Each structure stands twice: as structure tokens, then as C-alpha cells.
Amino acid sequence: GAGVSQSPRYKVTKRGQDVALRCDPISGHVSLYWYRQALGQGPEFLTYFNYEAQQDKSGLPNDRFSAERPEGSISTLTIQRTEQRDSAMYRCASSWRPVNLNTGELFFGEGSRLTVL
Amino acid sequence: AQSVTQLDSHVSVSEGTPVLLRCNYSSSYSPSLFWYVQHPNKGLQLLLKYTSAATLVKGINGFEAEFKKSETSFHLTKPSAHMSDAAEYFCVVSERGGANNLFFGTGTRLTVIP
Numbered sequence: 001g002a003g004v005s006q007s008p009r010y011k012v013t014k015r016g017q018d019v020a021l022r023c024d025p026i027s028g029h030v031s032l033y034w035y036r037q038a039l040g041q042g043p044e045f046l047t048y049f050n051y052e053a054q055q056d057k058s059g060l061p062n063d064r065f066s067a068e069r070p071e072g073s074i075s076t077l078t079i080q081r082t083e084q085r086d087s088a089m090y091r092c093a094s095s096w097r098p099v100n101l102n103t104g105e106l107f108f109g110e111g112s113r114l115t116v117l
Numbered sequence: 118a119q120s121v122t123q124l125d126s127h128v129s130v131s132e133g134t135p136v137l138l139r140c141n142y143s144s145s146y147s148p149s150l151f152w153y154v155q156h157p158n159k160g161l162q163l164l165l166k167y168t169s170a171a172t173l174v175k176g177i178n179g180f181e182a183e184f185k186k187s188e189t190s191f192h193l194t195k196p197s198a199h200m201s202d203a204a205e206y207f208c209v210v211s212e213r214g215g216a217n218n219l220f221f222g223t224g225t226r227l228t229v230i231p
Binding site for chain 2: 003004040041042043044045091093105106107108109110111
């Protein structure tokens, strides 16, 4: 597509429910990243993929969070048994370069704002 | 350890006057530094980057930033603000390379007054 597309743009859910956030990167982009941004803070790294391989998930806060990119294109970030502290903007970014060759230029989507009641 | 501090959470300037957004970094190595901009309801966009070449870096839309190692600073400037510059700006540091090692500041919201 023309840009990185994220859905849903807004999600309100009740505590304890599972949510899935989707990211459709720019066509042909090799690497894909997930960030989380709390209110008043900068984005914080969660995980990234080169093609379909999840190379680093050290930023995922706990085992309720998982991500996949099964065909090396669209990615899904899943949060199980949501808690109020999970409320944040979740941002996806992609790049045509693999992570280790990337000098920091990422193309970001508009984000998915999650509110857990 | 690496970190970045954006000294002002909000900056207001009048249209046509200079813009200065301040950023100080901390890094154990020679870092790469970036400024990203986020316009309302848009994704973050790379404005400019420093990766150990020229210390004065020019970016898009007339912005530039100067890497000053002695001051550990990477301030963003523009000679004349335009209404379209109103946005949130993030300073970013990476000391080990690789796009998975980007550390974002807390952001500075720029308001441009007509």
C-alpha cells in the first residue's frame, strides 16, 4: 500500500478481554516494528521482525503480549487478558532495509489507540 | 546506557520567527541521532538524521540540527516558522545501530501562532 496501515485506529475494551491489533506495512518492506507510546511519553520498542522471523521481543512487557508476521507482510500484535495499564497508543513501523542495515529511517503508521476500561 | 532528554514539552512561536527545539543525549558510544515529526492524525516521519558524517544536518521542510559532542546536544532549528510546522517533534538516539535500538525522547509540541 501507499503507507503503513494500522487497524483498528481506536479500540475500547473491558479489562480481561483479548485484543488484536493489525499492521499492514508498505509493500515490499522487509522489517516491521511494534512500539508502544504511553500518554506524554515517546514510543518504546516492543518487538521487530525481519521478513517473517521475530528477531527481538525483548521489549514485550510480559507474556500476555505476543506478535506474529506469518507470511512476512501483515503483522498482528495480540494482548491477552488486557489490563488498564495496557492502555496506550500502539505504533507499527516498517522499512525496506533489514534491521541490522537500517540507519534509523522507519515509516510509521497512524497508530492504534487502545483504551482498557 | 543511552537516553535522550527533550528539555521543553511545549514551545510556542509566532509565524515567521525562528524555531529552536532542544535535545540532549547520553550515550556511551558515538551515537546516531534523529528527529522525527508527528503531525496530527499522521504517523511519525523522519525529519533528519546524524550518523557520524557532517555535524550540521539538513532535513526536510527547512529544518536543520547540529551535533555538538562537547555539549551532548542535537538541537533542532528552523529560521522561520510556518503554520504547517505545528506538530510534535521527537528526538531519538541510537548508540549501537540497527533500527531496533532507537530510544525516543518524550516529545516537544510546537505551536505556531499566526
